[in-house]
Amino acid sequence: MLLPQLKEREYRFKLALRMGVPIFVLVLTLVIGTLTTSYENIQLVLFTSGVILIMSIYFILHLIYKGFDVKITEPISKIFTRDYLYEYIKKDMSGSKDYTLILVSINNIDYINTHYGIKNGDKIIYEVAQNIIDYIEGLNIESFPIGHINGADFMIGLRGTKDQYNTIFELFCIRTNELKLNNIEVDISGAITDTNFSKNLDYMVENLFEMQEENKTKNIDLNRDDINPNDLESYVINSIESKSISMATQVIFEGNTPKIKELFVKLKNVNGKLLHPMTYMKVVNKLGLRTQYDIMILEKIVSHYEFEDSLMLAINIAPSSLRDRKFFFKVRELIDENEKIKNNIIFILDEIGHYSNIYEYNTILQSLKNLGIKIALDRLGMVHSTFLYLRDLDVDIVRFDSLYTKDITNKKYNSIISGFNSMAHEIGVKTWIKMVENQESKEFAEKIGIDYIQGKQIAPLIKIYED
Numbered sequence: 346m347l348l349p350q351l352k353e354r355e356y357r358f359k360l361a362l363r364m365g366v367p368i369f370v371l372v373l374t375l376v377i378g379t380l381t382t383s384y385e386n387i388q389l390v391l392f393t394s395g396v397i398l399i400m401s402i403y404f405i406l407h408l409i410y411k412g413f414d415v416k417i418t419e420p421i422s423k424i425f426t427r428d429y430l431y432e433y434i435k436k437d438m439s440g441s442k443d444y445t446l447i448l449v450s451i452n453n454i455d456y457i458n459t460h461y462g463i464k465n466g467d468k469i470i471y472e473v474a475q476n477i478i479d480y481i482e483g484l485n486i487e488s489f490p491i492g493h494i495n496g497a498d499f500m501i502g503l504r505g506t507k508d509q510y511n512t513i514f515e516l517f518c519i520r521t522n523e524l525k526l527n528n529i530e531v532d533i534s535g536a537i538t539d540t541n542f543s544k545n546l547d548y549m550v551e552n553l554f555e556m557q558e559e560n561k562t563k564n565i566d567l568n569r570d571d572i573n574p575n576d577l578e579s580y581v582i583n584s585i586e587s588k589s590i591s592m593a594t595q596v597i598f599e600g601n602t603p604k605i606k607e608l609f610v611k612l613k614n615v616n617g618k619l620l621h622p623m624t625y626m627k628v629v630n631k632l633g634l635r636t637q638y639d640i641m642i643l644e645k646i647v648s649h650y651e652f653e654d655s656l657m658l659a660i661n662i663a664p665s666s667l668r669d670r671k672f673f674f675k676v677r678e679l680i681d682e683n684e685k686i687k688n689n690i691i692f693i694l695d696e697i698g699h700y701s702n703i704y705e706y707n708t709i710l711q712s713l714k715n716l717g718i719k720i721a722l723d724r725l726g727m728v729h730s731t732f733l734y735l736r737d738l739d740v741d742i743v744r745f746d747s748l749y750t751k752d753i754t755n756k757k758y759n760s761i762i763s764g765f766n767s768m769a770h771e772i773g774v775k776t777w778i779k780m781v782e783n784q785e786s787k788e789f790a791e792k793i794g795i796d797y798i799q800g801k802q803i804a805p806l807i808k809i810y811e812d
Contacts, residue, residue, distance in 0.1 A: 347478065348488045349418045349425045352433075356417055367401035421467045422474040422493040430492025434502040435546055437490065445510050445539040447501040448553040449477055449517075452532040454497035461529055470497055472526045473533070477501065480517055500550070507539040534560060548574035555627065572624065580614040581628045588641050589613040591811040592649070596804035597659070597777065597797045605691065605777075605797060607659040609806060610642055630663075639666040640675050649810045652685050659691040659721060664700065667692065667709055680716050687717035691742065695723040699730040703737045710739055721777065725765055735769065742797070743769050744777040751780040753789055763793050770794070 419426045425433065438444045451457075451473055458466035474491070477499060481489060490502040503510055514537045521533040536556035538549050552574075572580070584590065590610055597605040611619040629638050639662050650658065666672045680687050692713065700706050710720050721742035725731045726749055735743060745765055749758045762778070769776050781787050781800035790798050 347424075348490060349423070349492075352417055352425075352429075367404050370401070419493040422470050422499070424474050424478075424499070425490060425492030427492055427494040430490055430494065430500060430502075431546060433490050437502055437504070438540065438544070438546065441504045443504070443506045443540055445503045445505055445507045445537065446549050446553060447503065447510065447514055447535060447537050448557055449473070449499045449501070449533060449535040450557060451497035452534055453530070457529060457531070465527065465529065469526055469529060469531060473531065474499055476521070476524075477517075480520070481513075484513060494550075500553070506541065507537050510537065536560060543574050545574065551631075577625065577628055578632065580620060581612065581625050581632065581634070583615055584612040584620070585629075585634055585638055585641055588645060589812050590642070590645060591619050591808065592645065593806045593808045594658075595799065595801075595806050597799040598803060599797055600791075603656055605657050605659050607693075607799065608642075608646070608661075613812065635663045636666045636669045636672050639663060640672060643676065643679055645810070645812075647679050647683050647686060652689050657689050657691050657719065659693050661695065661723075662692040664694050664696040667694070667713070668700075668706070673709070673712065676713070676718070677716055690717070691719045691721050693721045693723050693744070694740075696734070697728050697730065699733055707737075707739050714739075725769075726761065735772075735774070740774060742775045742777050744779060747780045750778045751782075753778070753781070753786045759789060759793075762795075766793050766795055
């Protein structure tokens with residue numbers, strides 16, 4: 346019997362036992378009272394028994410009511426619910442020196458629900474869970490916690506380090522690489538971590554999802570700092586509050602003329618070590634500090650950057666910051682106080698999702714343009730929302746996703762880039778390409794009429810400030 350089922354039965358037994366105790370006490374009281382009291386005191390015994398009976402009935406009803414609040418197994422997958430899984434794993438981790446978590450996700454569950462129906466989607470969730478269980482039990486690993494923690498995400502807890510389970514995990518990924526259940530293709534991905542990363546369960550779970558995204562996009566940074574999450578949060582908060590950063594720029598050309606400088610920022614921790622945005626940006630977002638971070642960058646630019654004639658500065662700004670009134674008022678205040686930055690700033694937007702209120706979004710962008718700020722849409726071609734934004738938003742520039750541009754000489758990719766370029770020019774939007782690292786790529790970009798060209802071989806990064 347599976348551990349979730351055993352725990353479910355154990356919980357029901359304990360609940361039944363708690364329900365039965367007051368009844369047992371009541372019956373015992375009645376028997377003892379009847380045997381030990383005289384006829385003259387029988388009324389007192391009956392009164393006492395009646396009070397106990399009423400209290401017992403109330404207690405039983407209360408237990409039954411509370412019993413429905415506690416869910417151990419999830420009805421679709423028949424494995425632990427997220428709350429109970431977390432509770433169980435925290436106890437299990439406390440009794441084990443090393444602990445490993447494995448995440449397994451069904452990436453195309455929305456597609457399955459849409460095209461095959463929700464019932465079939467539920468069946469897939471159940472069968473994938475059983476597939477995981479069968480695989481692990483087939484390796485003679487028993488009584489391991491497994492739970493359904495999200496729409497189609499499963500998490501498994503195993504005692505020991507991830508080195509003990511890496512091979513098992515990799516073989517499972519290979520086994521499910523082209524998984525078909527009920528003639529439905531199921532796209533599976535996953536990640537593995539252990540307590541060497543962190544002893545905090547919440548941090549471990551976040552790390553699993555981050556690694557899973559990196560695995561899916563193959564965008565794994567092998568040089569990424571492995572910093573304890575608690576320390577990283579402290580570094581980020583201290584760096585933003587003390588405004589301790591490093592800034593560098595790279596020139597982007599229009600033909601042979603320098604036209605734009607893109608700003609690159611790194612935070613500097615208390616030990617003087619620089620933190621790459623890939624390391625800290627998710628922490629900034631999680632802590633709700635993105636607007637504060639973006640404002641801090643703008644303030645540093647105003648106080649330390651020397652603007653040059655006809656050379657605009659491009660800054661990555663979170664779309665959520667643009668839609669924050671506090672950020673807009675701060676931008677307006679800075680421009681009013683510093684005329685030198687007017688008409689010399691480009692805000693680069695990178696947004697995966699699609700903001701539904703396009704009218705409001707365009708109103709915000711137009712207000713920024715009225716302040717003399719140009720808007721660039723980043724990573725065109727990466728996700729479908731960028732095409733919708735190119736159609737719906739009033740932007741000035743689009744920058745193509747590096748997936749295409751880093752190998753622009755590939756016939757398949759250069760056809761796509763040519764199409765993107767023509768499409769943008771048709772609606773009066775300028776185009777921008779980055780990661781042009783050789784002469785052949787540069788010549789092709791110029792040939793098809795891309796407006797702005799960027800690359801380390803064309804112009805290297807130059808550090809301009811460090812605090």
